[in-house]
Amino acid sequence: MFTKIRLLGTIAVLSLGLFSQPLLAHAHLKTVVPATGSTVSPAPKVLTLNFSEGIELNFSKVKVSGPDNQLVKTGKLVLAPDNNQQIQVPFETELTAGKYHVDWQIVSVDGHKTKGQYSFTVN
Numbered sequence: 001m002f003t004k005i006r007l008l009g010t011i012a013v014l015s016l017g018l019f020s021q022p023l024l025a026h027a028h029l030k031t032v033v034p035a036t037g038s039t040v041s042p043a044p045k046v047l048t049l050n051f052s053e054g055i056e057l058n059f060s061k062v063k064v065s066g067p068d069n070q071l072v073k074t075g076k077l078v079l080a081p082d083n084n085q086q087i088q089v090p091f092e093t094e095l096t097a098g099k100y101h102v103d104w105q106i107v108s109v110d111g112h113k114t115k116g117q118y119s120f121t122v123n
């Protein structure tokens with residue numbers, strides 16, 4: 001009886017360790033350019049997203065929609081040459097004035113998915 005309880009306790013501690021570790025390694029969005037909620041002028045030609053972990057580009061996507069709720073044409077996602085935690089999203093069209101909504105969904109190098117959204121305004 002006694003050993004059974006001790007064993008359960010050990011298993012509980014072990015699994016806690018297993019489950020809490022991957023959470024720490026998830027890629028969180030740290031900073032973006034243009035900044036979240038900011039108003040910018042002139043219109044940006046590229047979006048920059050900085051994450052807390054390295055990003056696996058193949059499984060990541062960033063969608064941008066404009067003031068009319070239409071998707072904005074973006075080029076291929078690129079990693080900054082010297083920093084795999086930074087994604088750049090080039091725009092293929094000139095952004096007009098209005099509010100833009102960014103939906104990102106990424107996979108970090110450890111294989112975990114995270115997603116989120118933010119917006120900025122072009123003046």
Ligand SMILES: [Cu+2]
Binds near residue numbers: 023025026027
């Ligand atoms: Cu992770």
